[in-house]
Structure formats: C-alpha cells, structure tokens
Amino acid sequence: MRALLTILLACIMAIVPFSSSALAFSKDINVRLVNYIGNQVDVHFNVVGSYQVENSSVKLVPGERYSVAALGSKVTLFNSGKKLMEASEIVLKPTIKGSIDSQVLLENMEYIGAVKFINENGYVRPINTVDLVSYLKGVVPSEMPQSWGYYSGMEALKAQAVAARTYVLRRNATTIDDGQSHQVYRGYDWWLSTSDAVMETQGKVLKYGNEYVNALYSSSNGGSTLTNKNSWGTTNLPYFDTKKDPYDAKISPYSDWSFTLNKEQIDTSKLDLSKPDSWWDDTYEVDRSITDSIISRLQSKGTISKYNEIKVVRFNSMSFDSPPSNANDVLNGTFTFEYFVKTPTDYVMEDGKIKTYKKTIEDTSYNIRFMIGTSTMRSPVIKNVEQVNGEFIVKGSGFGHGIGMSQYGAYQMSKDGKHYNEILDFYYPGTKLVREINKEDYFSRLKGQDRYGTSVAISQHAWENKSEAVVLGRGDLSIDSLTGSVLAKKYDSPLLLTYTNKIPDNVRDEIQRLSPKKIFLLGGTSAISDKVKAELEKAYPNAQVNRISGTDRFATAIEVAEQINNTTEVILTTGDESSPDALSIASHAASNQIPILYTNPNNLPEDVETFLKNNKVNKVTIIGGKSRISTNLEKYIDSIVNQVERVSGPDRYATSIEIAEKMNYRVSQLFFAQGNVFIDALPASAYAAAVDAPVILTYKDQVPAPVQNYLKTFNNVPDTYILGGPGAVSDQVVSEVESLILN
Structure with a gap:
C-alpha cells in the first residue's frame, strides 16, 4: 500500500496552466533531416497530392522526379535536368494547410507539412516543418517498436510518448535533428498503435518542480539504471538513480554481449619498416572497422591530425571501471595503442624506419564507446575485460547510455500490467506527470x-x-x-x-x-x-x-x-x-x-x-x-x-x-x-x-x-x-x- 501511495504522489495527474516560457504545444517543430539524408550535394524528391513552391510560380507535378542541388551559396531546383529556380532557400508547402494526403517523398522517406531546402556548408539540408503532434507521431515508432502495442506493450508506448514530448519541450527550441543526437524521426511513418499512444497522452509531460525533466531513455540498461553522472560524468540530475532494474533484466536481449579486439593489428615482422611505401596501401588492421572508428573519432576531436593517414599497429592495454554501485560513480576507461603516420607529403621516419607512435586514451566509457563504435561496444557498462590468446575480450551489458527509461524495461512493466505513469515513476523518480493544455491552441x-x-x-x-x-x-x-x-x-x-x-x-x-x-x-x-x-x-x-x-x-x-x-x-x-x-x-x-x-x-x-x-x-x-x-x-x-x-x-x-x-x-x-x-x-x-x-x-x-x-x-x-x-x-x-x- 505504501508503494502504491508513493506512485500516486509522485506521478499525480494535473491540468496546469500553460507556461509562457515553454515551447507552445501548437508551435511548429523544424526537423533537420540529417540521419537518413546525410550530407549530399543534391537531393531527389517527388510529391504526392498537391504541393507548391513558396513565393514561386513553379508548379510541382505529382509523380515527377525533382532534385535540389547546392550550387555556390544557394540551392537550385531541377526537373529532369532543367533548371526551374535558384534561391537562398526553396520551401515546399502543401496547398492545403495540414493536409495529410499530400506528402514529399524524399530519398524514399515520406514527410508531411512543409519541407525547406537550404545550402548548409555546401550540402543540401532539408528541414521538415510539422506541428508537435505530427512530430511525435513520427518519433515514437522510430524509437520504440510499434508492434509492442499489440502484445501488451501499449503502456510502454504511452510512456515513450510522454518521454519524447518532454524531451523536445525541455529543449525550448523549434529546431531539432532527426537522429540519435536528439530523437529519431522518420517523418510520415505513422502507425495506429503509436499514434494512439501520442494522442492518449496528449499534453502530458514530466516535471521536476516547475521544470521539464531531461527525459532521457535508451534501449536497455542491462539490468541496472544509470545516472547521467555514471554515464557522462556530468552533475547528477535529482530524478536519475543507480538501482537494479528487474524489468530490463527479465526481457532485454542485451543483458550480455561481448566483442573481441586483437592486440596485434599489423604483423610488422613481415614488413620492411624502412620502405613503408612498399606495403602501406596493401596493409590493413585485423579489426579495421574498430581502428577506423577510433582514428576517425580522434581526428574529428583534433587529437590526431585529420590530414594524416594512420595505421594502428597494436593495442597494448585496455580496461574499464566496473559497473557503478551509486549515483555518483563515473564509468571511465582507458586504452593504449601504437600506430604509424603518413603525412600528406611523406611517412614519418625515425632512425631509417617508420616511426612508431604510442597514445593512451583516458576518457569516460561512454565516449570510448563512440570511439570503438556504438554497434560494437553497445553501452558504457563493462563487466570485465579478459586477455586470451592475444585478444582483449570485452564483456558488457545494455544498449545505449542507460540513463533514464529502459525501453525494454518499460515493455516488460507494461506486460506485467503496469500503467504508464508507474513506468515513468520507476525510471524518473520524484517527478510529477502533468497535463499542459492551452485551449487557445486547440x-x-x-x-x-x-x-x-x-x-x-x-x-x-x-x-x-x-x-x-x-x-x-x-x-x-x-x-x-x-x-x-x-x-x-x-x-x-x-x-x-x-x-x-x-x-x-x-x-x-x-x-x-x-x-x-x-x-x-x-x-x-x-x-x-x-x-x-x-x-x-x-x-x-x-x-x-x-x-x-x-x-x-x-x-x-x-x-x-x-x-x-x-x-x-x-x-x-x-x-x-x-x-x-x-x-x-x-x-x-x-x-x-x-x-x-x-x-x-x-x-x-x-x-x-x-x-x-x-x-x-x-x-x-x-x-x-x-x-x-x-x-x-x-x-x-x-x-x-x-x-x-x-x-x-x-x-x-x-x-x-x-x-x-x-x-x-x-x-x-x-x-x-x-x-x-x-x-x-x-x-x-x-x-x-x-x-x-x-x-x-x-x-x-x-x-x-x-x-x-x-x-x-x-x-x-x-x-x-x-x-x-x-x-x-x-x-x-x-x-x-x-x-x-x-x-
């Protein structure tokens, strides 16, 4: 009875006045399409239904193929190679405001609402403008399987909808990316179950005091929730805690995972180190996908010059902190590796041979995860590192940063008959669930x-x-x-x-x-x-x-x-x-x-x-x-x-x-x-x-x-x-x- 009372007090429902400091629920969201589009100098599209080019006499014909190219500092619209217009921005708008039977098909993805094309550092950047509800209908099935709604997971989908809504409103900004750096958004990829979850939780958000919470979530925490300090090393937020998660542990397919890293990446005994040009172009690391990811990350951070070619020779050591026992532990890791360097003009030589460099990386396990690759090192929670037969065998649990709500854990709670407010209370303790509705918006x-x-x-x-x-x-x-x-x-x-x-x-x-x-x-x-x-x-x-x-x-x-x-x-x-x-x-x-x-x-x-x-x-x-x-x-x-x-x-x-x-x-x-x-x-x-x-x-x-x-x-x-x-x-x-x- 006491546990139930705690849930009711912590997740009490209320209709509160609309906050003028918050992003209006009716306000449009501008979504930078980066995740699926990437950086391209030209982007192809066609329209379904009726679309127009704003401030232009150009007529868009449904089914015809169009392209937008980044030329100079502007963007140019083409149809079958014929130039139609050039401008600093090209905006496609549905003829009828809010029409759902008109879409822009952009690189095999469907988007409703307006789509603006701009020249962003020499690349075409599409920006999709939709209202908050439409945005969330495109986010929830991208972040959590819509099929769960048909297998006792409807409450999990509702919890996901509340978390996603709270996340974007906390940002208090009208522009957001469509990838994992913010929230994955797949446009008009709507499903009945997830759309119902969005609508049935309409206006509902999580707050701590008068502020929107940072409603973080990940696929799986591996059986224990993490705080933002555990994972990122940042000042701990009061509504995150380090505790056992029996729901995630019961269902998660990521409770145990591992990857192997060879110590010796290049067998230098078979190479003439005095003549690197004789083997450089034909010699690769054993775990090339991992070494490429590490070097690319270090070059993007300026730790290693982006103008140099690097070959990783060997990994000397690798270790990670054990899973945290309290909210203030920071998960750190370290590894040392040796490598060769080729500059734009020549190889770096020493005493007549190619020089061997050594570098030690000390960082949070979370950041090291991004160096190694997030599909390889699936979370910052490392159980142990073994050295066997010239290999590092790294064993961990969870998938994602592990902070806040576990999506698999939420699914299990829903299967166990928990209401979505109970799910949110478990993963965001001390928060309150409120409903913010400004009737003038509706x-x-x-x-x-x-x-x-x-x-x-x-x-x-x-x-x-x-x-x-x-x-x-x-x-x-x-x-x-x-x-x-x-x-x-x-x-x-x-x-x-x-x-x-x-x-x-x-x-x-x-x-x-x-x-x-x-x-x-x-x-x-x-x-x-x-x-x-x-x-x-x-x-x-x-x-x-x-x-x-x-x-x-x-x-x-x-x-x-x-x-x-x-x-x-x-x-x-x-x-x-x-x-x-x-x-x-x-x-x-x-x-x-x-x-x-x-x-x-x-x-x-x-x-x-x-x-x-x-x-x-x-x-x-x-x-x-x-x-x-x-x-x-x-x-x-x-x-x-x-x-x-x-x-x-x-x-x-x-x-x-x-x-x-x-x-x-x-x-x-x-x-x-x-x-x-x-x-x-x-x-x-x-x-x-x-x-x-x-x-x-x-x-x-x-x-x-x-x-x-x-x-x-x-x-x-x-x-x-x-x-x-x-x-x-x-x-x-x-x-x-x-x-x-x-x-």
Missing part, C-alpha cells in the same frame, strides 16, 4: 462578417498560398453547392460563396490572391448568373471559367459526379434544400472522391437511376433516415446495385455523429456547424476532407445530447474549428464543447 473560430466572409476566412486559413482552382457556389441556397465539395477536393481548391448576380468584394480579392487557373461555377444561371461568369472572365483572363449545371439540382449533382473519376460508389442523400445530411457526409465523400447524388424521398429521379446503371455503380450509401429516403426506395436501389448501406440517426445531429463514428476519421481535428443554418459550414468541407475530419452539427445555443455523448468519448484534444460567428454558433456552445473535450 479551439478557434473561422468566421467573417457574413457567410461570404466566412468562406474567405476558411480559404485564407487553409490555403495560405495559391490554388490551382476555385469552386464558386451560391451563398443564399446551398443545394447546388453541397455536392461541390467533392469537386473542390479533386483540385485541392477552396469553395467560396457568391451572390447570384454579384461577386462580393472580399471574395473577388480572395480569388485574386489565390490566382487560380480554373474557376468552377456550381449550378445554372438562376444560381450564379451569366453576369457573374462574365465578370469573372474579365477580371481573371488567365483563368478558365467553367459552369457545371443541369436542368435541376438532381441533374447538377450528376454533372458534378461526371467530373469525378470514381463511379464504383455513390453517396445518396435527400434533395431537400433544408437538409444538412449532404454537408455531414461531405468531408468523407470529398476525401475519398465519392460523388454525392440527390433523390426524392420515394422515387429515384430518372437521371440518377440512369447514372447508377450506366456506370455500373457497385455501392450506394444512403445518408439520412426513412423520412428522407424511404424503405421502399432503399429496396429498389438494392435491386439495381450490389450493396446498399444506410447511415442515419433520429435527427440531423445524431446523423452527423453516426457519420463521424462510422467513417473512420482520424479525428485529430473537428469542425462544428449549426444544424439549421449550415451554409457557413459548406466552404469548410474541402478543408475538412484534406485533414480527414468530420463536420459535426450543433444547435446554435446548445450542444445536442448525441454530440455531448460523442465528445465525452475523446481521450485527446483535437484541433477544433467553429464555423461562423456567434450568430451561427454561440459562445455558450463553444464553451460547452471546450469543457466536454478537455474534461
């Missing part, structure tokens, strides 16, 4: 002075640069525009609203900013007049203005569907202009490029039936209850297609929740719209599709019960957007949504 309105201004606000938020196309819908009647979200997503374009006979000034300005090559008008002349079409053609002569319309709303929806390259599946909803069912399904339909068609409650319009038959549609998903689309009509549709599914609830609010739950959204973002006057939400559907988020309907002044129940199931805090001003969704509803999610 809740915001997208609004304008009116519905037209709101459509502009959504466009400016999500489309920070240009757009290849713009889809324009009628602002006072949504029926024609509702199906246009699928078309907008096809071109990764915003959906803006207009008057029937006039383009609002702010919408005109937004189209000018976006510089589209295509403008689509949804509906006939009664929806958007020829006067508006002519006005657009005159104002934007470089844009092709196309009208998509039919004889009525049913036919217009079919015309939109004809623009989509997918006729195997169709979503069918009521043609009643007062129903928001099409809006609720719009982001899913747009994301998956599934056309939305309209029907009457009891009979299928002839044009719609012809479309289903001619295109051999396989599946129809009906959205809405039986009062919207009758059971008899459902049965008839089932007779002409292979599969029919209905998604509905008792009312429009419940239906929007049914859609959110059944369509497998990522729900790292949510959009809220009023269920009665929902035109404000329409322009957000293409944005919601790009970030794979549902659109949830609410009352103006109250959160419906089905929505309340849905929000209570959340164990993470999604980025939440309220569509429209207080006249559409009241501040009271916003506060209630915040409370339901945060609590």
Whole structure:
C-alpha cells in the first residue's frame, strides 16, 4: 500500500496552466533531416497530392522526379535536368494547410507539412516543418517498436510518448535533428498503435518542480539504471538513480554481449619498416572497422591530425571501471595503442624506419564507446575485460547510455500490467506527470462578417498560398453547392460563396490572391448568373471559367459526379434544400472522391437511376433516415446495385455523429456547424476532407445530447474549428464543447 501511495504522489495527474516560457504545444517543430539524408550535394524528391513552391510560380507535378542541388551559396531546383529556380532557400508547402494526403517523398522517406531546402556548408539540408503532434507521431515508432502495442506493450508506448514530448519541450527550441543526437524521426511513418499512444497522452509531460525533466531513455540498461553522472560524468540530475532494474533484466536481449579486439593489428615482422611505401596501401588492421572508428573519432576531436593517414599497429592495454554501485560513480576507461603516420607529403621516419607512435586514451566509457563504435561496444557498462590468446575480450551489458527509461524495461512493466505513469515513476523518480493544455491552441473560430466572409476566412486559413482552382457556389441556397465539395477536393481548391448576380468584394480579392487557373461555377444561371461568369472572365483572363449545371439540382449533382473519376460508389442523400445530411457526409465523400447524388424521398429521379446503371455503380450509401429516403426506395436501389448501406440517426445531429463514428476519421481535428443554418459550414468541407475530419452539427445555443455523448468519448484534444460567428454558433456552445473535450 505504501508503494502504491508513493506512485500516486509522485506521478499525480494535473491540468496546469500553460507556461509562457515553454515551447507552445501548437508551435511548429523544424526537423533537420540529417540521419537518413546525410550530407549530399543534391537531393531527389517527388510529391504526392498537391504541393507548391513558396513565393514561386513553379508548379510541382505529382509523380515527377525533382532534385535540389547546392550550387555556390544557394540551392537550385531541377526537373529532369532543367533548371526551374535558384534561391537562398526553396520551401515546399502543401496547398492545403495540414493536409495529410499530400506528402514529399524524399530519398524514399515520406514527410508531411512543409519541407525547406537550404545550402548548409555546401550540402543540401532539408528541414521538415510539422506541428508537435505530427512530430511525435513520427518519433515514437522510430524509437520504440510499434508492434509492442499489440502484445501488451501499449503502456510502454504511452510512456515513450510522454518521454519524447518532454524531451523536445525541455529543449525550448523549434529546431531539432532527426537522429540519435536528439530523437529519431522518420517523418510520415505513422502507425495506429503509436499514434494512439501520442494522442492518449496528449499534453502530458514530466516535471521536476516547475521544470521539464531531461527525459532521457535508451534501449536497455542491462539490468541496472544509470545516472547521467555514471554515464557522462556530468552533475547528477535529482530524478536519475543507480538501482537494479528487474524489468530490463527479465526481457532485454542485451543483458550480455561481448566483442573481441586483437592486440596485434599489423604483423610488422613481415614488413620492411624502412620502405613503408612498399606495403602501406596493401596493409590493413585485423579489426579495421574498430581502428577506423577510433582514428576517425580522434581526428574529428583534433587529437590526431585529420590530414594524416594512420595505421594502428597494436593495442597494448585496455580496461574499464566496473559497473557503478551509486549515483555518483563515473564509468571511465582507458586504452593504449601504437600506430604509424603518413603525412600528406611523406611517412614519418625515425632512425631509417617508420616511426612508431604510442597514445593512451583516458576518457569516460561512454565516449570510448563512440570511439570503438556504438554497434560494437553497445553501452558504457563493462563487466570485465579478459586477455586470451592475444585478444582483449570485452564483456558488457545494455544498449545505449542507460540513463533514464529502459525501453525494454518499460515493455516488460507494461506486460506485467503496469500503467504508464508507474513506468515513468520507476525510471524518473520524484517527478510529477502533468497535463499542459492551452485551449487557445486547440479551439478557434473561422468566421467573417457574413457567410461570404466566412468562406474567405476558411480559404485564407487553409490555403495560405495559391490554388490551382476555385469552386464558386451560391451563398443564399446551398443545394447546388453541397455536392461541390467533392469537386473542390479533386483540385485541392477552396469553395467560396457568391451572390447570384454579384461577386462580393472580399471574395473577388480572395480569388485574386489565390490566382487560380480554373474557376468552377456550381449550378445554372438562376444560381450564379451569366453576369457573374462574365465578370469573372474579365477580371481573371488567365483563368478558365467553367459552369457545371443541369436542368435541376438532381441533374447538377450528376454533372458534378461526371467530373469525378470514381463511379464504383455513390453517396445518396435527400434533395431537400433544408437538409444538412449532404454537408455531414461531405468531408468523407470529398476525401475519398465519392460523388454525392440527390433523390426524392420515394422515387429515384430518372437521371440518377440512369447514372447508377450506366456506370455500373457497385455501392450506394444512403445518408439520412426513412423520412428522407424511404424503405421502399432503399429496396429498389438494392435491386439495381450490389450493396446498399444506410447511415442515419433520429435527427440531423445524431446523423452527423453516426457519420463521424462510422467513417473512420482520424479525428485529430473537428469542425462544428449549426444544424439549421449550415451554409457557413459548406466552404469548410474541402478543408475538412484534406485533414480527414468530420463536420459535426450543433444547435446554435446548445450542444445536442448525441454530440455531448460523442465528445465525452475523446481521450485527446483535437484541433477544433467553429464555423461562423456567434450568430451561427454561440459562445455558450463553444464553451460547452471546450469543457466536454478537455474534461
């Protein structure tokens, strides 16, 4: 009972105010791509989805091969050998902010978010900019096997997520490397188990007093935890301790390891030492990988001139301190070796023979590990060194620096039924687990002075640069525009609203900013007049203005569907202009490029039936209850297609929740719209599709019960957007949504 009390006191959960001195959770992280890219004078990439080059007219075509080269002090972009542009930096940005269906494929690695290329000392250095959550989703599976989550290791993954979050926040910097010097990051290499671990621990960090802890971790400590003083010789941090780790000892595959080092590396008895040029180029050390690593490390530190060639002749001695017994012991080691030197001009000779140098290295075992090679000497914990038959046999345990959390130990604790806060308490004793959430980072309105201004606000938020196309819908009647979200997503374009006979000034300005090559008008002349079409053609002569319309709303929806390259599946909803069912399904339909068609409650319009038959549609998903689309009509549709599914609830609010739950959204973002006057939400559907988020309907002044129940199931805090001003969704509803999610 006392042990349990200690755990509860040390790892007490709290929601604390956001600290202004800390790196904001919503702030972007700039990741220098070094670990997998290395130093290259040119780097190749291609894009998936829609990307743009910032401040440039260069168009990136998905699938085409591009390269960036470091030339002079700048970087130059090429496509198949053709120079496209040159600048001090080249920045690739997704057309839609936060889009997860657009990636940069860089040397066989996938990255979302922005990728900037700079010239770094004559090499191309890519820098990936992502938000903290996306960064952690790329770190956790790179540092701990995602498969552990399916074999009783989910709590270990959560502990890893907290440690990784705390580590980066302690740095209080927005730039970090992608390798072991910081945290390994593999970009958009996301897995369900590790992403869940990140989201289920959202905002949770370890603190000692008011400071983030240095949440260090390694693969295995070999059965005993180390302090930073044990391993590095630095002033000991109070939350690290030297103690037995029965969990690591039980599971770690690195409890015992060894490597062998020959004393005699070069048999000089067979060499003419007076004529080194006769054998130098053909003579190598027995353990060349180790000797090369030692010399390279010493040359990088300036201990040996980097301009000289070195051959290690023999190792005279090697010893290491025994594993530590307390927190203040420093693990040190020493070894002595002899070597020959060749300068850039000649061999170093003495008394007519090549000179033999001798050097003794005295350093921490941790630093010697990096000299010998981290895959050879796996940790600074050396159990003993034996000398047998002219060899040093070095035996040790653990993998990594051994400080803080053992990842294998955490896995064993999880398998033993320990909660992640117990894991963190064991490896970081005396710390507290707190949750830091600043709601201003997660809740915001997208609004304008009116519905037209709101459509502009959504466009400016999500489309920070240009757009290849713009889809324009009628602002006072949504029926024609509702199906246009699928078309907008096809071109990764915003959906803006207009008057029937006039383009609002702010919408005109937004189209000018976006510089589209295509403008689509949804509906006939009664929806958007020829006067508006002519006005657009005159104002934007470089844009092709196309009208998509039919004889009525049913036919217009079919015309939109004809623009989509997918006729195997169709979503069918009521043609009643007062129903928001099409809006609720719009982001899913747009994301998956599934056309939305309209029907009457009891009979299928002839044009719609012809479309289903001619295109051999396989599946129809009906959205809405039986009062919207009758059971008899459902049965008839089932007779002409292979599969029919209905998604509905008792009312429009419940239906929007049914859609959110059944369509497998990522729900790292949510959009809220009023269920009665929902035109404000329409322009957000293409944005919601790009970030794979549902659109949830609410009352103006109250959160419906089905929505309340849905929000209570959340164990993470999604980025939440309220569509429209207080006249559409009241501040009271916003506060209630915040409370339901945060609590």
